[in-house]
Amino acid sequence: MKFGPGAMVAAAFIGPGTVVTAITAGAEMGAALLWAVAFSVVATVVLQELALRTALAADADLAQLIHRLGTGTPAGWLLIALIVMAIGVGNSAYQSGNLTGAGLGLRAAFGWPIDWVIGFATTVGAGLIIADRYILIERVLSALVMVMAVVFVGLAIILLPDFLEQPADRLIPVFTTQSTGLVLALIGTTVVPYNLFLHASAVRRRWQGVALDQALYEARWDSFVAIMVGGVITLAIIVVASVLVADVSRASAFEQLVQTVSLRFGVAGKWLVGGGLFAAGLTSAIAAPIAAGWAVAGALGWPTNAGSRGAKLIALTVLAVGAVFALSATRPIGLILSAQITNALVLPAVSAVLLLIANRAYVPAAYRNTALANVIGCGVLLLVSVLAISKLWSLLS
Numbered sequence: 323m324k325f326g327p328g329a330m331v332a333a334a335f336i337g338p339g340t341v342v343t344a345i346t347a348g349a350e351m352g353a354a355l356l357w358a359v360a361f362s363v364v365a366t367v368v369l370q371e372l373a374l375r376t377a378l379a380a381d382a383d384l385a386q387l388i389h390r391l392g393t394g395t396p397a398g399w400l401l402i403a404l405i406v407m408a409i410g411v412g413n414s415a416y417q418s419g420n421l422t423g424a425g426l427g428l429r430a431a432f433g434w435p436i437d438w439v440i441g442f443a444t445t446v447g448a449g450l451i452i453a454d455r456y457i458l459i460e461r462v463l464s465a466l467v468m469v470m471a472v473v474f475v476g477l478a479i480i481l482l483p484d485f486l487e488q489p490a491d492r493l494i495p496v497f498t499t500q501s502t503g504l505v506l507a508l509i510g511t512t513v514v515p516y517n518l519f520l521h522a523s524a525v526r527r528r529w530q531g532v533a534l535d536q537a538l539y540e541a542r543w544d545s546f547v548a549i550m551v552g553g554v555i556t557l558a559i560i561v562v563a564s565v566l567v568a569d570v571s572r573a574s575a576f577e578q579l580v581q582t583v584s585l586r587f588g589v590a591g592k593w594l595v596g597g598g599l600f601a602a603g604l605t606s607a608i609a610a611p612i613a614a615g616w617a618v619a620g621a622l623g624w625p626t627n628a629g630s631r632g633a634k635l636i637a638l639t640v641l642a643v644g645a646v647f648a649l650s651a652t653r654p655i656g657l658i659l660s661a662q663i664t665n666a667l668v669l670p671a672v673s674a675v676l677l678l679i680a681n682r683a684y685v686p687a688a689y690r691n692t693a694l695a696n697v698i699g700c701g702v703l704l705l706v707s708v709l710a711i712s713k714l715w716s717l718l719s
Contacts (some may be wrong), residue, residue: 325464327524327541328548330609331370331517333463336470336552337606338423338576339416340511341599344556345575347504348563352492353485356557358505362512363553367546368702369513370521372676372691374541377522378534379689380679384522385620387679388672393623401671405621408664409516410636413614417644420610423576424603425648430580431596437649439600444645447608451615451637454628456527463608466601467548470555473598477583477591478558481565492564506712512556513706515669518676519617520609521545523626538689611640666713670706677703 325332347355373384380387385405392398424443425436450459478485486493497505529537566582567575576599584592615637616626624632677699680691691699 325460325467325548325551326544327374327460327521327528328370328544328546329460329464329467330524330612331366331521331545332467332548332552332555333605334517334520334609334613335366335512335514336467336555336602337511337610338419338426338599338603340556341423341559341602342575343504343507343511344559345563345567345579347508348560348565349567351496351501351504352488352564353560354492354494354496355501355504355508356560357495357497358508359512359553359556359560362509363549365509365513365702365705366517366549366553368698369518369673369676369706370545370549371542372680372699373518373522374525374545375538375689376676376679376685377526378529378537378541379686380684381526382684383526383616383620383626384519384672384676385617386623386626387684388675389621389623390684391675391679391682401668401675402621404664404668404671405519406618408668409519409617409621410614410640412665413516413610414640414643415647417607417610417640418647420603420607421644421648422603424600424607426576427596427599427601427603429596430577430599431593440645440648443604443607444641446604447611447641448638450608451611451634451641454634456524456628459608459612460524460528463605466605467551467555469601470598470605471551473594473601474555474558474562477595478561481562484565485561488564502712503716506709508556509705509709510713512553513669513709515665515672516610516613516617518672519620520613523616523620527628534689607641607644611637611644614640666710666717670703670710673699673703673706 344359376387377384382390388398388401388405392401421440421443422436425439428434428439429436450462525537525541529541532540562583563579566586567578580592580595580599583595615633615635618636619630619633620626622632624630626633677691677696679685680699681696682690
């Protein structure tokens with residue numbers, strides 16, 4: 323299977339946070355919350371299509387369009403500030419988790435020191451950022467996504483008979499007040515704000531010089547297939563965890579999954595799952611800084627084309643800050659809290675702006691939103707707004 327820029331989206335949202343959340347959902351609820359993953363995948367497909375279509379049709383990155391739309395207005399400057407905070411500072415804070423997740427995967431599989439793996443992952447990320455070869459980045463992330471798919475989907479298929487023998491209450495879709503937190507977490511780890519900026523910039527680089535209709539056709543299919551693959555990986559992790567993991571705590575989710583797989587399938591299973599967890603951490607550790615570089619540079623009105631020093635500097639800074647926090651084994655609590663708050667604000671704000679741009683003269687008339695697209699987009703906007711309100715309530719209450 324050949325992926326394009328869509329692989330960057332799948333690689334970005336299948337990170338340590340998604341893996342831990344999926345393991346927890348499977349261990350606690352079985353298959354009861356698979357519907358939440360399916361729902362969030364649909365929302366992701368809708369938003370990413372909006373992002374790629376406006377970027378290709380307007381021939382501008384999403385961040386550049388927001389800068390153009392918002393410059394000179396208080397609301398516009400506020401949105402630009404939120405983007406810088408949520409995508410730039412936020413990704414710096416979360417990057418420590420991506421790198422640590424990669425380290426935990428190989429430590430669990432082979433006993434390698436976490437610091438060595440963090441150093442390796444940081445070096446790989448820095449090399450890709452400095453080289454700024456888009457096709458190379460795309461291929462690396464595509465390969466890592468396929469590693470995760472083979473590992474987790476393969477395990478899910480093997481465990482399917484055990485999965486189907488679970489009690490009925492773990493197989494029937496439910497939504498209860500007790501499951502609200504997990505539902506929101508599953509949606510929140512799939513519908514990721516920085517992916518909108520990452521995807522919009524990536525499709526412009528990938529289909530530069532290609533006729534617009536052909537570029538849109540290929541980009542839409544690439545996005546749809548890659549996001550579906552990412553969703554299937556998340557579903558597979560839930561299935562595996564529902565069979566093998568019990569009474570999981572978020573802090574030990576990685577270790578518990580590796581231990582139970584090792585008991586069931588021996589050392590080979592431990593190596594495979596550890597490698598899959600490493601791939602999940604490494605994909606996000608590469609994608610997050612690159613997304614931050616493109617998004618923040620564009621929001622500030624800086625160039626985002628290949629070779630842009632500003633975008634590279636931002637990306638390398640995000641990578642370095644994350645590595646420092648990961649190697650020092652400290653969690654930047656203040657930064658993470660600020661990032662969570664601004665992330666909760668920026669997703670509905672950017673989604674609303676995307677809808678606005680898709681109906682404005684920035685986009686040629688033939689490629690603007692139809693009435694049906696606006697209805698669907700408004701439905702997704704309502705979803706992410708509810709998600710944002712719930713997230714803010716949990717953080718501030």
